[in-house]
Amino acid sequence: MKLLLEIRYDGSGFHGWQVQPDKITVQSCIQDALEKLFGKRYDVTGCSRTDSGVHARQFFCTVDGMSESKISLDRVPRALCALLPDEAAVISCREVPDDFHPRYSCKGKEYEYIINARSCRDPFLRGRAWQLCRELDIPAMERAAKGIEGKHDFSSFCAANASTSDNVRTVEYCRVTEENGIVRINITANGFLYNMVRIITGTLVEAGLGKKEYEDTGKIIERLDRKAAGITAPACGLYLNRVKY
Amino acid sequence: MKLLLEIRYDGSGFHGWQVQPDKITVQSCIQDALEKLFGKRYDVTGCSRTDSGVHARQFFCTVDGMSESKISLDRVPRALCALLPDEAAVISCREVPDDFHPRYSCKGKEYEYIINARSCRDPFLRGRAWQLCRELDIPAMERAAKGIEGKHDFSSFCAANASTSDNVRTVEYCRVTEENGIVRINITANGFLYNMVRIITGTLVEAGLGKKEYEDTGKIIERLDRKAAGITAPACGLYLNRVKY
Numbered sequence A, B: 001m002k003l004l005l006e007i008r009y010d011g012s013g014f015h016g017w018q019v020q021p022d023k024i025t026v027q028s029c030i031q032d033a034l035e036k037l038f039g040k041r042y043d044v045t046g047c048s049r050t051d052s053g054v055h056a057r058q059f060f061c062t063v064d065g066m067s068e069s070k071i072s073l074d075r076v077p078r079a080l081c082a083l084l085p086d087e088a089a090v091i092s093c094r095e096v097p098d099d100f101h102p103r104y105s106c107k108g109k110e111y112e113y114i115i116n117a118r119s120c121r122d123p124f125l126r127g128r129a130w131q132l133c134r135e136l137d138i139p140a141m142e143r144a145a146k147g148i149e150g151k152h153d154f155s156s157f158c159a160a161n162a163s164t165s166d167n168v169r170t171v172e173y174c175r176v177t178e179e180n181g182i183v184r185i186n187i188t189a190n191g192f193l194y195n196m197v198r199i200i201t202g203t204l205v206e207a208g209l210g211k212k213e214y215e216d217t218g219k220i221i222e223r224l225d226r227k228a229a230g231i232t233a234p235a236c237g238l239y240l241n242r243v244k245y
Helices: A026-039 A074-084 A138-146 A196-208 A217-223 B026-038 B071-084 B137-146 B194-206 B217-223
Strands: A002-009 A043-046 A056-063 A088-096 A108-116 A150-153 A170-181 A182-190 A238-244 B002-009 B044-046 B055-063 B086-094 B109-117 B150-153 B168-179 B182-189 B239-245
Touching: A002 A026, A002 A074, A026 A043, A026 A056, A026 A074, A043 A170, A074 A088, A108 A196, A138 A170, A138 A196, A138 A217, A150 B044, A170 A196, A182 A196, A196 A217, A196 A238, A217 B182, B002 B026, B002 B071, B026 B044, B026 B055, B026 B071, B026 B086, B071 B086, B109 B194, B137 B168, B137 B194, B137 B217, B168 B194, B182 B194, B194 B217, B194 B239
Parallel strands: A056 A238, B055 B239
Antiparallel strands: A002 A056, A002 A088, A043 A056, A108 A182, A108 A238, A150 A170, A170 A182, B002 B055, B002 B086, B044 B055, B109 B182, B109 B239, B150 B168, B168 B182
């Protein structure tokens, strides 16, 4: 049988999702907790590979190749929580068909990026937002965000060292909102390239700081060149918000 | 001259406000930062003594007995932030009359207490809420909160070891709200006794868990006995929200 776990984690406690030697990662913690609970080591497949410091309000992973569970599935979340570090939690657990794949079955994801644009850093946003602490021109950022929406080749918004053959993705929406100096960028797409949200955010922020050349994101997309876009925003402000199946 | 600093801190980084030998406290960090900035050690007086783990979204302290500042006052917040740990920030700085006292000049304070009543703990509320993870009867809590409002002798809601001669305080409001399983208790009063908000919260939570005897807070007040009230809620859910002068 195949189990689907819905999890949530504060990325500041982990070196990202994926198992790495001698590093505390979300995947290794989940595998350790499962081993303690079921007495056997299982492979766990995630819906995405979040970088070190990136957060997930919703994340899914499957536990593959399990024999029948001796523990009732509605008890699994609480049991796993007790075995996980405080920075992670298992919200729900259910059985899925064998051909379900947390990444390939995914229909789309929403990411959120949080920026503190107040004059002063916020102790409560430590490790949970980009503490930019500079005023941002929100209408300029909104114009730049508009140009991101739609179906495009996003090579300009992909980390230069990433090797993907097809960089075409469809961004359903890219919205900028502001409340009391806290700026949020919400992006939904059918898929994301490596560092895509962080590079879009960096570009929007440069537009918001008055660098006119970053406002016309349509032109940046056309260049198909990472150098055309803005900086890569820090990992700590990024949240995987929602995963759609 | 006397300076008034408005500060904000995540209490999980400190052993409370007040200076203690060999402990990192907010007061000692502020005094250290001032000494580095002005080259002299000053006494700092706070508006309240928050316990270890308690947070402050707004907190005021005065810097007493300063000679003329060589640094323009509007530059002081940023300069102090650079010298403070990330868990604290100085929001503003202004001069106040010599007879101003951050505690005695205070007209009232608002505290907020946050409880996670969802079935699962939340990694993002780690150290920032009481992770109760049990369902609460909100109408029962609202009824209990109503009885707290008004001018009363709050001896039943004061830590048994506290020695104050006059335990009469006026609670302007005590409100319970709930959104997506996150419960907030907001209390404004002209003054608070030691552990008062945490004991009120503990009592309201017992009412919310169905312990009927904790619903009638009017009767608990009349008893003038700490044993009549509920448990003391953990420090980590408590926020000093606003200080009125």
